Amino acid sequence: MHGLVNRCLEAFLRSSYGNATWQKIAAQVDIHPDGFLTWEPSPDRVTHAMVIAAARRLGKSVGELLEDVGAWLSCQEQIRRLLRFGGSNFPEFVESLRELPGRVELVIPDLAFPGFAVLSQDAGRYRIHADAHAPGLMRVLAGMLRVMADDYGALAVISVVRNRIDIEVVLPDYSDKRGFELSPAGGRR
Amino acid sequence: MVDLPRLAQLVPMHLLVDRTGTILSRGRTLSKVLAGASRLEEAFVPANGIGLGSGPVAGDLFSLLGGGKRIFLQMRHHPDVALRGHGVRLSPDIALLDLGFGIGLSAAVQTFGLNDSDFPPSDLAMEFLFLHEANRAALQELSRVNSRLEEARENAQILSITDPLTGLLNRRGFEIVFTRAFDQRHRKPFALVHLDLDRFKDINDTFGHATGDRVLTEIASILATEVRLDDRACRVGGDEFLMLIFAARPEADAMAIGKRILDRAGSVGISAGFGAVSASMGVAVCDGTGVSRPHQLFEMADAALYRAKLSGRGRVVQWSDTMR
Numbered sequence: 001m002h003g004l005v006n007r008c009l010e011a012f013l014r015s016s017y018g019n020a021t022w023q024k025i026a027a028q029v030d031i032h033p034d035g036f037l038t039w040e041p042s043p044d045r046v047t048h049a050m051v052i053a054a055a056r057r058l059g060k061s062v063g064e065l066l067e068d069v070g071a072w073l074s075c076q077e078q079i080r081r082l083l084r085f086g087g088s089n090f091p092e093f094v095e096s097l098r099e100l101p102g103r104v105e106l107v108i109p110d111l112a113f114p115g116f117a118v119l120s121q122d123a124g125r126y127r128i129h130a131d132a133h134a135p136g137l138m139r140v141l142a143g144m145l146r147v148m149a150d151d152y153g154a155l156a157v158i159s160v161v162r163n164r165i166d167i168e169v170v171l172p173d174y175s176d177k178r179g180f181e182l183s184p185a186g187g188r189r
Numbered sequence: 190m191v192d193l194p195r196l197a198q199l200v201p202m203h204l205l206v207d208r209t210g211t212i213l214s215r216g217r218t219l220s221k222v223l224a225g226a227s228r229l230e231e232a233f234v235p236a237n238g239i240g241l242g243s244g245p246v247a248g249d250l251f252s253l254l255g256g257g258k259r260i261f262l263q264m265r266h267h268p269d270v271a272l273r274g275h276g277v278r279l280s281p282d283i284a285l286l287d288l289g290f291g292i293g294l295s296a297a298v299q300t301f302g303l304n305d306s307d308f309p310p311s312d313l314a315m316e317f318l319f320l321h322e323a324n325r326a327a328l329q330e331l332s333r334v335n336s337r338l339e340e341a342r343e344n345a346q347i348l349s350i351t352d353p354l355t356g357l358l359n360r361r362g363f364e365i366v367f368t369r370a371f372d373q374r375h376r377k378p379f380a381l382v383h384l385d386l387d388r389f390k391d392i393n394d395t396f397g398h399a400t401g402d403r404v405l406t407e408i409a410s411i412l413a414t415e416v417r418l419d420d421r422a423c424r425v426g427g428d429e430f431l432m433l434i435f436a437a438r439p440e441a442d443a444m445a446i447g448k449r450i451l452d453r454a455g456s457v458g459i460s461a462g463f464g465a466v467s468a469s470m471g472v473a474v475c476d477g478t479g480v481s482r483p484h485q486l487f488e489m490a491d492a493a494l495y496r497a498k499l500s501g502r503g504r505v506v507q508w509s510d511t512m513r
Contacts (some may be wrong), residue, residue, distance in 0.1 A: 037341070038334055056440040078326045088305050101317070107323040132497075182318055183299040 001041035001047040002111045007052055010035045012072045017058065027094025028053045050134070063139045063160075074151070081162040084146055090154035094118065094126050096143070116141075124170070130163035138163050149171055153177035201309060204286040208251060217254070218307040219288065222264075222297070224274075233262045233272075250328055254278050254286075257500030262288070269296045290314070322485040354402060358423035363431055366421045370433055370484050371475065378476035380443035383490040384412075384450070387467045388503040389428035392459060404457055405468055411453045415446050441505055443472045447505035467503035469494055476509075 013022045014035075023033045029049040036042075055065040082103075086096035097118050104113040115131040116138075130138055132183050142160040145167065149156040155174035159166050193214045196203060201218035201457065210229040225482040226232035229250075253260050254276040262272045274288035290297040294317050350362030356368065370379050386392075386408065393401040405428065412422040412430060421433040436442040447470045455465035471493030473486050480486050489508040497506040 007330075019436055037337055039331075076200075077320070079328075082319060082323055082326070084303070085315050085322075103323070105320060106316075106320055181302075182304055184322065185294070 001044050002041055002108070003036055004108065004111060006036045006042060006047055007039070008073065009047070010140045011070065012069050013054055016068070016072060024116070025050065025053050025057055026051035028057075043131070048067065066136055067143035067146075070140035071147045073140070074144045074147035080151060081180065081184060083144070084151070090156060090168055091124065091172055092153035092168070093148060093152060094167055095120065097128065109148055124168060124172075125169040126169075127165070128165040133163055138165055141165060151178045200287055202288045204288060206250070206284055206286065206416070208282045213283070218303065221301050221303065221307065228312060232437070234267055236264045244327055249491050251278060251284055254284055260286070268301055270300055271294060274507045294318065303403070342425045352424040355406055355424050357409050357413065357430070358421060360423070360425045361424035363425060366433065367483065370435070371486070373475035374480075378439050378474065379433060380434040380436070380439035380474045381486050382434060382443050382447060382492045384430040384432065384468050385468055385492045385494055385498070386428035392466075395463070396459060400459060404459065407457045407465070408454060408468070411450055413440075415450050427493075439476065440472065440474045443474070444507060447472065451503060451505065469497035469502050470505040471495070471497055472505060472507045
């Protein structure tokens with residue numbers, strides 16, 4: 001697994017549950033308490049063990065934990081902004097997800113982000129299928145979608161089953177969307 | 190026949206101009222950029238060999254159109270924004286240009302308050318802006334990684350020259366500071382003090398290594414507080430310590446510091462009946478005269494220490510020629 005995935009999980013656990021909880025989880029799966037120092041890849045079993053140990057300690061299912069990770073990611077302002085480049089409203093954003101793996105690859109070519117298909121059968125109804133069998137990724141993506149629906153001010157029903165997500169956009173403009181300027185706050189850098 | 194309103198929607202960065210430089214039509218995004226300009230020279234300054242305005246202007250511009258040639262138009266009131274693109278002649282007197290911001294996209298977005306609806310889906314502007322921010326985020330993360338690696342390297346370096354028991358420099362650390370001091374001995378004289386605890390083996394044998402370690406730690410603490418900020422103290426092994434005392438008259442300062450250490454060492458408690466902890470010290474001065482090799486200085490300090498031991502322990506002895 002790419003080191004950035006492990007780093008993301010570590011940052012999520014530290015930020016949401018504190019350093020002490022992180023260190024207990026790290027100790028349980030034999031990870032250095034200082035966390036992941038670099039982006040060096042590690043065996044997948046390290047990531048899986050960390051997720052399972054965290055879910056048990058926090059009293060959640062693995063799926064719930066991964067959805068929380070996705071929600072947390074979307075709440076990080078830098079990530080939120082990057083996601084908002086996907087479209088000017090929530091349906092556009094969902095449709096743009098088919099380009100997400102390509103965009104990720106542009107920035108981090110070795111991340112090996114799994115691809116997925118975005119299908120639209122009826123207006124406002126979408127189905128996302130992971131190319132590979134990637135139920136974990138679909139859980140993370142579902143968490144991200146829920147936060148982004150709020151961000152765009154849309155009312156949407158999002159359900160996830162294994163490697164498939166179903167999205168029904170009930171009201172695209174249900175409430176005010178959060179601000180998004182193409183130029184980040186603080187001016188040109 | 191070109192439908193100008195539809196053209197403005199479909200090609201938001203287009204410009205329709207005539208040979209005199211009059212702007213006949215502009216795309217909806219370019220409308221934000223050009224504001225009320227009605228002629229090329231009001232919005233742009235010459236660039237890329239293109240003169241603007243009447244006369245040769247249009248000749249210059251028109252001669253560049255077609256054949257895949259690129260044109261650059263530098264904005265008159267925004268020096269950091271230039272447009273680039275290409276164009277075709279629709280008639281001998283009318284040209285249609287399709288322009289973009291190129292590398293100045295971020296500047297243009299900020300300058301003109303552009304948003305995602307200002308760029309058509311076929312334009313890569315959103316990808317460019319996405320990459321711009323994503324790269325910055327990735328670099329921030331890499332910078333964090335670099336900082337942590339640097340921190341870890343510094344910690345490892347400190348650990349490699351630190352005695353784990355006492356926190357003083359270890360032999361390796363001492364060799365580093367000693368080499369530097371010896372090289373600078375002509376302008377920065379110093380004294381080398383060799384300290385050896387008296388009867389330390391008895392302490393270890395009688396009270397155990399835990400007590401021995403406590404004594405070493407307390408003695409190290411005394412050394413660390415008695416030497417000055419620029420001086421150095423180290424534990425080279427067992428119950429042996431070395432100090433470098435830098436001063437204009439190092440022999441006097443080293444003797445004074447040595448005596449203060451002796452006084453305080455007596456207060457280190459062990460057990461009733463054992464008596465006070467004491468130490469013997471040998472002092473050798475290095476001021477650029479007499480000593481040409483480092484090992485000579487160590488031999489001198491060692492000889493002085495030996496004399497201190499022979500003379501009854503618990504004292505500081507300065508090296509003299511009589512010890513040769």
